[in-house]
Amino acid sequence: MPSPIEAKVPDIGNYHDVPVIELLVKPGDLVKKDQGLVTLESDKATMEVPSPVAGVVRELRVKLDDKVSEGAIVALIESSVGATESRVQAIEPAKPAQEAKAVPATDAANPSAAPDRAGDASLERRVDAGAATHRPTAPPVRFSANAVMPERVPYATPAVRLFARELGVDLAQVAGSGKGGRVLREDVQAFVRQAFAAGGARGAGSGGAGLGLLPWPEIDFSKFGPVQTQPLSKIKRASGSNLARNWAMIPHVTQHDVADITEMEAFRKQLGTEQKDLKITPLVFLIKAAVAALQRFPIFNASLDAKGETLTLKQYFHIGIAVDTPEGLVVPVIRDCDRKGILELARELALVSAKARDRKLTPAEMSGGCFSISSLGGIGGTAFTPIINAPEVAILGVSKSSMQPVWSGTAFEPRLMLPLSLSYDHRVIDGAAAARFVAYMALVLADLRRLML
């Protein structure tokens, strides 16, 4: 029998200690090459660790919530290369069981939330798939010191444990305010409030502090008419948590302006005729203009530390581009935009956009941004408030350009005007700087020759 092959965490960019949020296989499962073994979640996105070979999962080396980094061994796979045809085919029947696992009802950790009928519906498959599904671990009741020793269990009384379980709170994550760190009922409540404030059940760490908000209204909408529930995609849940934190913690102000892009569009169209196989979008010009503005106003190319005391000024120019995908919003980052020309940027932009839509972006490709651009110009609108992508300090929102009469000093002339909306972190940037930043961008966009200055 060939020795098992190690499945390791691939290059995931500069992320370390990324938590394992889902185990997709278990020992004994047949897997195909590149089939996901476990799901990791960075603060930006989720990704699966693929199996390096087709074969049988020998051993999983990680548990839920383990933190992993590049190179960590996730599982041992016994390669089935050379296996008989029938064995390879056996991979297929394994698939329904996999899907059955995704039915919420089978989620042992949270079964009560699941409609029972769904569980029953999947029962046939479950039984047919044999003992492969939901194999409970040893009885929980066997007493061991692990259940008692203070350093191994949360410091909480049975009533508080019960309360936390009802709310789905992991007591290990709750900081106790009682004597000696005892977790009180109030601590659990505060934790839940904070989690709601963070926009999801995840809770954004303890740095957010309780905002003292009301609990989220729980309404039985079916009282009012027919309804249907649909879980948010993982990307939406991940980005939702970030958006909620950023919106709650950063004092946002949005500065609106318009740029005259009549000449820019003429130039872009001309370029388009020259470059048949390359789509040059207005966005690449916006990237160049943003870089020019960042170079002129370095405070926009900065990050504030967690305490809100120290600013880190960056000497590189990586621009994040918000891309809408069917699963939700992702923000790939284009590196060193100051050193790239319009054509190179256009090429790269096309590449990352395609990757984003195919869900092929790695966390590395979504990290390191200095400043983000969110363009709804292809859709419509005259202005909107983009939410800053922390720890960046500003983000540019772009709406739809339109032909408008502009007074030239002697007459109204038809000019193509592009609305720009700059949200900025008011702790770092004051209003005058923001107004100058956008005005400068407009100036550059109006006359691209200024990029050379």
Add this chain to the structure above:
Amino acid sequence: MDLTEAKVPDIGNYHDVPVIELLVKPGDLVKKDQGLVTLESDKATMEVPSPVAGMVRELKVQLNDKVSEGTLVALIEPADGAVSVKHEHVSVAPETAGAGPAAMVTSQAARDGDRHADIECALLVLGAGPGGYTAAFRGADLGLDVVLVERYPSLGGVCLNVGCIPSKALLHTAEVIDAAAAMAAHGLTFGPPTLDLDRLRAFKTGVVAKLTGGLAGMARQRKVRVLHGAGLFVSPHELDVATDAGVKRVRFEKAIVAAGSRALKLPGFPWGDPRVMDSTDALSLTEIPPTLLVVGGGIIGLEMATVYASLGSRVTVVELADQLVPGCDADLVRPLQLRLSKRLEGIHLRTKVAHAEAGKDGIHVKFEGASAPSRNVYDRVLVAVGRTPNGNAIGAAAAGMIVDGRGYIPVDAQMRSNVPHIFAIGDIVGNPMLAHKATHEGKLAAEVAAGHKREWLARVIPAVAYTDPEIAWVGVSEREAKEQGLATESAKFPWAASGRALGMDRGEGFTKLIFDTATRRIVGGGIVGPHAGDLIAEVALAIEMGAEAADIGHTIHPHPTLGETVAMAAELFEGSITDLIAPKRQ
């Protein structure tokens, strides 16, 4: 047609007994002797039976009415043969089985032929032991339609019928005999006891009947339908019950398996001989044998050894391990062993039975091991070497349920088996096989089945040997702390310093608490001495609450009690004790 009066029968010397439950209503069909209303005296509950089969025309009493012998309870219109009387307990078999809600399981059911379910329910509970009836009652209280299946005629399982309850009734008797005898040393001499075994047995049976009868009444009040007969799963949503009235098929949405365990029948013994007993046989108290061999020095063996020794048998205990109550801290066992060794004919550790066969004059036994008893023929032999789960006796495979090699059903923290809508609780899911573990699990499973967000949260399960002296322990033991290298410290308060214990002439006991050194929080405890089982509850509470030694020591305990010893042990750890010379602390 003449109406027949149903009156309160002779209920002894009771008068003005309250009606606590109306079992029928006007229009109901009743059988002869079927209960009409339930009365409750301060001793027991009883039903007023219908004098005839027929239809209830009128109830003459209301809830909480006070009645006495002869009070008119109801008017019954006798059935003159034309009316077919339906038995209350046979539940309605819906004609629509196979359609509606049952449709979801039709494909599975089809495998078992086109048989329709006789009974449908939301929650099926298999087994009416302490775990099972708790699950059924809790489920019913949470609004589920529950069917409870029990293989034996009475509810309550091993615990109530042939376990905890009857053994405690007998142990109490043993205790009184021993206590009376011990008084001689204090100048109070009683004559030797005369034993009327029939009356003792009747008392024990009465205790059991009172409790199991109470369960049946509570099941009725909760509208839990009880089916008597062995149950076998035939599909993930169906169970066949072999009732006296034939096989009934129950179709359920969810199920809780509480089918318990049975005494391990060690091979090599002539089990066909009535003189070879398991714990159930021993509790039936057929006779007091002149000599009794107890194989197994665990809790059950020692409890029964205590009973039979007090009732007059010469008892020999053999145990394979190197101490009685294997697994328990050795210091806790020592006072028990000391006392038992004076009362029993012999205690033989590291010894096993190599051969046993039935002879005319008794059971002939050959021993192997460190200290073979000299006696080789015993009038009776009790084999109490443990219990084995019933996981292989319930048709688990037909439901798709995993049962491990030893007969246990693996479950998760919500007591779900691998088939998520089937739960398992109690002895059948693993050790320790204790009623109080089973009831806790039963409640949990019922709550999860009813959609509550619950899981197993208890950290410790206390264990008690109801021997004399009692031994009780909970949480981390010194043995475990040592084996795992845990940073703990123990404080042991000897009962020789407890006035209350000395007044009982039981200074041999002690109370030991085990603390986490760093946090000073209690993580375990062990107590030996009379009522240790009652005292351990405080220790369990303290562990669950995360109490520090000072929390216990600064809780004022009443004096003079045995309960004080728990606080004294905590003070000993704190170094603040005054009833002893506290050891020097670093």
